[in-house]
Amino acid sequence: MTPVNLKSLAEELNMSIATVSRALRDSHEVSEATKQRVRALAAARHYEPNAYASSLRRNISKTIGVVIPKVANHFFALAINGIEEAARQAGYHVLIYLTHDDYAREVSIVQHLKGGRVDGLLMSVASGTEDFAHIKSLREANIPIVFFDRVCAEVATAKVTTNDYESGYQATEHLIQAGCKHIAHLLISNNLSIGQFRLQGYLDALTAHGRPADPDLILHGVMDNQQNVGLIRELLQRRPDIDGVFASVERLAISTYHVCNELGRRIPEDIKVIGFSNLEAAALLDPPLSTITQPAYDIGREAAKILLRAVEKKKAVLPSQSVVLESTLFARQSTAG
Amino acid sequence: MTPVNLKSLAEELNMSIATVSRALRDSHEVSEATKQRVRALAAARHYEPNAYASSLRRNISKTIGVVIPKVANHFFALAINGIEEAARQAGYHVLIYLTHDDYAREVSIVQHLKGGRVDGLLMSVASGTEDFAHIKSLREANIPIVFFDRVCAEVATAKVTTNDYESGYQATEHLIQAGCKHIAHLLISNNLSIGQFRLQGYLDALTAHGRPADPDLILHGVMDNQQNVGLIRELLQRRPDIDGVFASVERLAISTYHVCNELGRRIPEDIKVIGFSNLEAAALLDPPLSTITQPAYDIGREAAKILLRAVEKKKAVLPSQSVVLESTLFARQSTAG
DNA sequence: TTTATTTACGTAAACGTTTGCAGCAAATCG
DNA sequence: CGATTTGCTGCAAACGTTTACGTAAATAAA
Numbered sequence: 001m002t003p004v005n006l007k008s009l010a011e012e013l014n015m016s017i018a019t020v021s022r023a024l025r026d027s028h029e030v031s032e033a034t035k036q037r038v039r040a041l042a043a044a045r046h047y048e049p050n051a052y053a054s055s056l057r058r059n060i061s062k063t064i065g066v067v068i069p070k071v072a073n074h075f076f077a078l079a080i081n082g083i084e085e086a087a088r089q090a091g092y093h094v095l096i097y098l099t100h101d102d103y104a105r106e107v108s109i110v111q112h113l114k115g116g117r118v119d120g121l122l123m124s125v126a127s128g129t130e131d132f133a134h135i136k137s138l139r140e141a142n143i144p145i146v147f148f149d150r151v152c153a154e155v156a157t158a159k160v161t162t163n164d165y166e167s168g169y170q171a172t173e174h175l176i177q178a179g180c181k182h183i184a185h186l187l188i189s190n191n192l193s194i195g196q197f198r199l200q201g202y203l204d205a206l207t208a209h210g211r212p213a214d215p216d217l218i219l220h221g222v223m224d225n226q227q228n229v230g231l232i233r234e235l236l237q238r239r240p241d242i243d244g245v246f247a248s249v250e251r252l253a254i255s256t257y258h259v260c261n262e263l264g265r266r267i268p269e270d271i272k273v274i275g276f277s278n279l280e281a282a283a284l285l286d287p288p289l290s291t292i293t294q295p296a297y298d299i300g301r302e303a304a305k306i307l308l309r310a311v312e313k314k315k316a317v318l319p320s321q322s323v324v325l326e327s328t329l330f331a332r333q334s335t336a337g
Numbered sequence: 338m339t340p341v342n343l344k345s346l347a348e349e350l351n352m353s354i355a356t357v358s359r360a361l362r363d364s365h366e367v368s369e370a371t372k373q374r375v376r377a378l379a380a381a382r383h384y385e386p387n388a389y390a391s392s393l394r395r396n397i398s399k400t401i402g403v404v405i406p407k408v409a410n411h412f413f414a415l416a417i418n419g420i421e422e423a424a425r426q427a428g429y430h431v432l433i434y435l436t437h438d439d440y441a442r443e444v445s446i447v448q449h450l451k452g453g454r455v456d457g458l459l460m461s462v463a464s465g466t467e468d469f470a471h472i473k474s475l476r477e478a479n480i481p482i483v484f485f486d487r488v489c490a491e492v493a494t495a496k497v498t499t500n501d502y503e504s505g506y507q508a509t510e511h512l513i514q515a516g517c518k519h520i521a522h523l524l525i526s527n528n529l530s531i532g533q534f535r536l537q538g539y540l541d542a543l544t545a546h547g548r549p550a551d552p553d554l555i556l557h558g559v560m561d562n563q564q565n566v567g568l569i570r571e572l573l574q575r576r577p578d579i580d581g582v583f584a585s586v587e588r589l590a591i592s593t594y595h596v597c598n599e600l601g602r603r604i605p606e607d608i609k610v611i612g613f614s615n616l617e618a619a620a621l622l623d624p625p626l627s628t629i630t631q632p633a634y635d636i637g638r639e640a641a642k643i644l645l646r647a648v649e650k651k652k653a654v655l656p657s658q659s660v661v662l663e664s665t666l667f668a669r670q671s672t673a674g
Numbered sequence: 675t676t677t678a679t680t681t682a683c684g685t686a687a688a689c690g691t692t693t694g695c696a697g698c699a700a701a702t703c704g
Numbered sequence: 705c706g707a708t709t710t711g712c713t714g715c716a717a718a719c720g721t722t723t724a725c726g727t728a729a730a731t732a733a734a
Binding site: 344359 | 722
């Protein structure tokens with residue numbers, strides 16, 4: 001029942017704590033013979049070094065934080081998967097925090113993390129975040145940060161995203177080529193650059209094909225899904241000429257399906273639908289949903305790798321690089337000509 | 338650029354470190370006047386206590402670990418959501434580890450966690466885990482553990498599950514009432530009690546309705562989905578009399594959909610399908626999938642709450658209670674009469 | 675007044691680890 | 705043979721907090 005730590009091991013071996021510590025860290029300063037003895041006893045006693053003592057002394061936590069809006073979303077779940085993989089390989093631990101897209105909560109989380117609990121931070125900003133002082137203050141605390149997906153333009157650091165503009169362009173073009181004349185764009189209204197890029201891709205694709213961009217066809221959704229269903233219903237009823245819908249986020253595509261079911265609009269005959277989505281079951285929907293799918297796992301993994309490189313080099317502030325991983329358009333029944 | 342810690346605050350305020358510490362922890366041993374001064378400066382300097390020093394000294398990490406097979410699965414994602422919520426409310430942090438259903442990885446993770454990095458552990462065991470020595474050894478390290486969903490019968494501690502037996506019974510009965518004569522049961526073959534309960538529910542429901550249980554109709558799936566598709570195809574071809582499928586896990590239901598599409602079997606006309614699933618889009622599948630849906634969020638939240646209560650009371654070993662939260666059967670098109 | 679009690683603060687020892695420095699043999703070199 | 709190097713080990717001081725204990729002053733009780 002006595003605690004097993006360096007002290008107890010040292011006593012049992014009749015050597016100093018320092019030697020035991022060095023032996024376990026495989027220092028060249030200790031003879032092979034003693035290393036063997038130390039390792040043998042450590043194994044026998046199931047010694048595990050105290051992470052906090054080590055962290056305190058070395059000022060290194062071997063932990064990264066992940067701050068995301070939500071986890072019950074296949075994109076973020078996959079991203080975490082990638083992050084965990086990269087972290088594990090590098091011997092790092094992963095702390096997870098959910099903001100639920102709440103600015104106050106995001107600030108509170110980031111604030112707490114400045115206590116040195118993490119060596120670095122991965123973040124996808126909350127949609128409501130407009131002030132970035134809390135993020136900038138991480139720099140004073142020497143905590144590097146890497147954004148992924150929902151990046152923050154105001155903060156200069158490494159960012160990993162997908163090609164949102166091109167994807168928005170492609171999705172729109174895909175609908176045009178499928179024969180759509182009046183294409184609506186559904187997005188979540190906020191100040192996230194990611195939505196702006198997709199919107200711009202949509203607008204430019206329309207222009208490139210000689211279509212006038214109609215502001216009336218751009219629907220700004222809200223946080224509440226039930227409310228979005230109402231908004232979409234109202235739009236489709238007000239504008240019966242709409243024959244194509246490009247949803248900027250998955251749940252708006254799903255809501256569109258619900259509204260179409262409700263209104264008796266057939267997909268794809270009456271309205272074609274495409275949306276950004278990482279839904280596994282997209283191919284099994286009725287009808288199978290055409291998607292632009294982000295490489296979520298790779299985005300998480302790449303972001304983590306970049307962060308970990310910076311952490312290992314003790315680079316608190318990263319060069320303002322931007323890594324772009326390409327999304328893939330899967331054409332399925334919902335946009336069939 | 339000088340570090341802001343208790344020492345620097347104390348110097349600036351001309352008082353001892355002890356007083357500053359006590360003031361910040363709102364101790365009754367310090368006057369209101371000095372508390373004010375301390376708090377003011379701490380706020381001005383953006384002081385954040387060093388988590389590791391505190392943890393080392395108090396032997397409390399304010400952190401819980403979550404060890405699960407995967408995160409890219411709506412059930413676990415929702416569970417994490419509930420866990421994070423409970424943890425946040427109690428002021429705890431959440432470390433996450435993925436086993437990918439790999440026994441060796443699970444052992445390695447648990448081993449490392451004995452270093453005191455976490456105050457308690459939430460776990461859903463890997464499907465390949467047969468030996469539980471690594472889990473039992475947590476007891477020596479005074480780390481309480483709570484199982485959720487995939488519990489471990491060999492270890493006496495608190496467990497949070499859903500009513501797997503009753504749900505299996507209900508699902509089977511649902512198919513019987515829908516008119517199915519030959520009901521297959523698909524499960525993942527492993528030693529998890531959870532699958533055994535569902536299977537037993539299936540068997541008992543058949544018996545209760547005077548149907549002989551046919552071992553040939555029980556398909557033991559494997560880890561690889563592609564392989565499962567082959568197995569299911571083989572089963573449905575060998576036994577064309579099968580008119581109902583009860584899938585123990587989501588991906589087997591999905592694979593069944595794929596096979597039925599491929600073989601031209603109509604759902605629900607030729608074969609009715611029901612499965613355990615937390616798929617959000619179940620209602621949008623073609624056809625909408627009848628599901629038994631687990632209260633994933635609540636399971637996670639409840640498990641975390643139980644664990645946190647134990648942690649706060651420094652109860653390293655929890656009473657062997659079992660909390661059962663009920664699943665809900667959603668009857669949809671895939672089992673329509 | 676003296677003697678308890680309370681209030682408010684400081685001193686210093688932990689917590690377990692890492693690491694600069696020193697010591698002290700034995701080995702090598704000039 | 706003395707001087708220097710090399711190889712191994714121990715001493716002790718950190719890292720930033722928390723907290724048992726001590727103490728001085730102020731207040732209350734006698």
